[in-house]
Amino acid sequence: MKIKSFRSRLLLVFTALASAVLLFALIAIWLATSQQSERTLERELEVSERVFAELVDVRAQQLQQAAEVLTTDFGFREAIASSDEDTIISALVNHGQRIGTDLIVVQSPKGEEIAATHSPQLLPSLSLLTDAPVKAQFVTVNEEIFQIVTVPVRAPNLIAWATLGFAVDDDFAVLMRQLTHADITFLNLTTGVVYATSLATEQRQMMATNSNNLQQALAANNVAAHVSLFNGDSAALNTESNLMIVFSTDKLEATQEFLTLQRQYIGIAVATLIFAGLLATVTARKISQPITTLTDAAKKLGAGDYREAVTIQRADEFGALSDAFEGMRQGIAEREQQIMFQLEHDLLTGLPNRVSIRASLKRAIESSESGYVVLLNVARFGEVNDRFGQQVGDELLRMIAHRLRDAVTANWIVGHLGGDEFVLVGRQQSEPQVNSLITVLKSELSSPWWYEETSYLLDFHAGYLAYPHAADDADSLLRRAQLCARQAKRENVFAVVYSQGMDEQYLRRLQIVQALPSAVREQRLQLHFQPKLSCQNGQVLGVEALLRWRDEQLGVVRPDEFIPLAEQTGEIQRLTRWVCGAALDQLQLWHEQGLQLSLAINLSALDLQWHELVAFVTDAAKQRGLSAASITLEVTESAVMVDPEQAILRLGELRQAGFKIAIDDYGTGYASLAQLKRLPADELKLDRSFIQNIASSTADQTIVRSTILLAHELELTTVAEGIEEDSAWQVLKQLGCDTVQGFYFSRPLAAAQFEQWLHRYQREINHA
Incomplete structure (x- = not known):
């Protein structure tokens, strides 16, 4: 789990630091006390061994003094010299009882038994002894251990050797333990015989059982021990060099004070850690409190709350940071007010x-x-x-x-x-x-x-x-x-x-804008064709392609409704592509059927800004095998005046490609005669507003007459649209108009209906 709180991390760092210091100290002290306890235990065993040796020496001196008292006794020497066995035995018994000896042996200088409580063959050989007193030794006799001392008997020459010994048993071992503070065991490593020991029965049995592998057994039972020979160099006096004295002590008992010290230190460490934790908590809270305050202030600033001032009354870095925060809060608040004012105000x-x-x-x-x-x-x-x-x-x-x-x-x-x-x-x-x-x-x-x-x-x-x-x-x-x-x-x-x-009209325009893209993509638009006739003889010369749209929800949508919206929404180019393709497909079909008609297609003002217009129309005509001369491209006078220079350039390119150019709705826009002179046009289409009342209006007749004369002077063909009665047609004939179209001849019709009308109209013309 990741700790996110600074206070928690600070507390964790402090606590971990204190714990690490205490742990290192504990390990160091633990190792030191453990090593010290081992060294102390080792020294205590060494001291016990030295004390034991000194005690044995003291006892040997006492034994030697007792032996010397016996050997200096005149009667005892006289008995030995006279070989009075009864006197010798009586003296030995009395002296032995008096000093508490357990073994007395008198031998001749040659080692022959004179008198003894034990067989002299079990004692060390005396053949090597000199006249000097013999040092006390430990010997085994009939699986018993004795501390013996041998002194010479002189009268005045050496007449015998007197050997006195004290038994070494469990009581002796217990006495030595009390004096040396270590358990003492006399052990035969080979046979496992324990001659004497101060140990309890279980430990005695353990040593006897594991005599061949004594060190490991002692370590396994958590016992520290020193093992030494009976006499230091007993091999010289005893053939059994496997007789050992074991000084031992229980490690737990010996190191109890060290264990108590370690437990006390652990307790002190735990108490110190608790205190350090409490101190770290207080310190972390004191340190993190300004940070918490600044964090809360930053959150409020982030949430857009700039009302509460940030104040930490301290003279340290936190106080400086608080002042910086307060300055930032005031600056942000002022800028926020400015931004909000600018956002909501002009x-x-x-x-x-x-x-x-x-x-x-x-x-x-x-x-x-x-x-x-x-x-x-x-x-x-x-x-x-x-x-x-x-x-x-x-x-x-x-x-x-x-x-x-x-x-x-x-x-x-x-x-x-x-x-x-x-x-x-x-x-x-x-x-x-x-x-x-x-x-x-x-x-x-x-x-x-x-x-x-x-x-x-x-x-x-x-x-x-x-x-x-x-x-x-x-x-x-x-x-x-x-x-x-x-x-x-x-x-x-x-x-x-x-x-x-x-606002119904607005809503309708909105619906048209929404429906127009799908209508173009799904080709739900239709083309209708209105015939264009010769004004003088009434022969059908061609057709004008007019776009129609009938929507399930909107009903009939007029071109003057959706064409401006198509220009505003950017759909006009896609619309023009579709109209040109569909109209030229129909013209190709009619030419293949033998109907040599011309075709007029309307272009918008934005089409004249389309750089690929000329290439598109040219390629479309060539793909269908149509002559450019059979295609007239109509633009309104107002469309030309949106950008006259660009319109003149584009229309010139179209005319140079072979297409005919017609200026539609002439007379309703702002084109001047100077602009008309520059336009690369082939036709002028007179607006229906001048044609509807031409039979009864002298003014309209004058305007139309002057326009036709002007067009002819400029070598332009004139087209009158909006013919709704025969009288208007007749007037236009008299005025010299070239081409006419209108409801009087035919409404815009679908291709199949137009073909029917054309066949019917041509039959009527031929019969007339």
């Missing part, structure tokens, strides 16, 4: 922007408040920017914002949606109050706008509506207010109030 006018207005409307609607929204539009403000510059436009917007703030009461919020649109939101406002406001606004905004001693005349149009009656969301309120403002502009009035159904 930088130019200082008014609430669209985001702020939408939020205000949303809160008002959610709280079930009622009120009004008034949207103001500055008419032709783009022209002001274009003519007088951005600086003048910005200053006028500031002046408008200032005048609007002065004109409204405190219950109204004035906002700038962007560009030329301002909005006023009145909470808890009634209809009379909003009507009064509209009157005030009309009066205030109609006054001249002075800037740098220049007066600017601005027109305003307003739309207003009530919420939540007119709409229950902010976007719908603003959109419908914009619709009302546009309606006011169309009606040339100052303000229009919203009424139900005004």
Whole structure:
């Protein structure tokens, strides 16, 4: 598990450090005491062995003194010299009882027995002895151990040897233990015989059983021991060099004080660790408390809460860090306020922007408040920017914002949606109050706008509506207010109030935009064809391909509805590709059937900006084996005027490729005669507005006549569209028009219906 808390990690570090120090100290002390206990135990055994040796020497001296008393006795020497055995025995018994000896042997200088309590053959050989006193030795006699001393008997010459000995038994071993503080065992390593010992029965049995492997047995039973020969160099006096004296002690008992010391130190270490843990806890809390405070402050800053000041009254680094945090909090709070202000306000006018207005409307609607929204539009403000510059436009917007703030009461919020649109939101406002406001606004905004001693005349149009009656969301309120403002502009009035159904056209356009891409991809569009006839003889010369769209939900969608939307959404290029492909496929089929017709296809203004237009149309015609001369590409006069230079360049490229160019709806746009002279055109199509009343309107006849004469002078063919009655056709004949088309001859028809109409029409012409 990963520890994330700084305090916990700090506590863990402190505790681990203290534990490590105590552990190292404990290990060091444990090793030191263990080694010291081993050394102490070893020294104690050595001391016990030396004390034992000294005690044995003292006893040997006592024994020797007793022997010397016996050998210096006149009667005893006289008995030996006279070989009086009874006297010798009596003296030995009396002296032995007096000094407590267990063994007495008198031998001749040659080693022959004179008198003895034990067989002299069991004693060390005396043939090597000199006149000097013999040192006390340990010997075994009949599986018993005796400490013996041998002294000479002189009268005055050496007449005998007297050997006296004390028995070494368990009592002797126990006595030695009391004096040496170590257990003493006399042991035969070969036979396993324990002659004497101070040990208990179980330990005695253990030594006897494991005499061949004594050291391992002692270690296994946790016994420390020193093993030495009986007499240090007994091999010289005794053939059995496997007779040993074992000095032993129980390790646990001997090292009990060290174990107690170790346990005490463990207790001290545990207590120290607990104290260190408590101290570490307090220290970690004291150290981490400022960090915790700063962390909480940082979290609040991250959550956007800048209200609470960060204050840690300390003179150390934490205090400096707290001051830095407080400075950062204040700086962030100020910048946050600036950012929020910029987010919710228009930088130019200082008014609430669209985001702020939408939020205000949303809160008002959610709280079930009622009120009004008034949207103001500055008419032709783009022209002001274009003519007088951005600086003048910005200053006028500031002046408008200032005048609007002065004109409204405190219950109204004035906002700038962007560009030329301002909005006023009145909470808890009634209809009379909003009507009064509209009157005030009309009066205030109609006054001249002075800037740098220049007066600017601005027109305003307003739309207003009530919420939540007119709409229950902010976007719908603003959109419908914009619709009302546009309606006011169309009606040339100052303000229009919203009424139900005004935004149906907008919703229909929205539905068209959503449905158009799938209609193009799924080819749910259709082409209809309207015939173009010779004005003079009525012969069918060709057709104009017209796009039609019938949607299951939208019904019939007119081209003037979806073509502008296709241009706005970027679908126009895909639409043009489909129209050209489908129209040229149909023209190819008709040519294969023997119908030598020409084809007119309409292009939009954006098509003229398409760099691949010429290559696309040329390749499409070649793939179908069609002559470019049989194809006319029509563009409206207004489409040309969007970008005259680019339009003239693109139309010139198309005409150079062999296609015919027609200028549609001529007379309704802004093309001048100078532009007309530059246009690479083959046809002029007169707009239907000049044709519908031409039979009864002298003015229309004059306009059409002059246009036809102008076109012919420029070597252009004229086409009149919108022929709905025979009288109009006859007038156009008299005026010299070249080509006509209209409902009088035929409506736009699907390909199969057009073929039927064409066959029927040609039969009628031939019969006439």
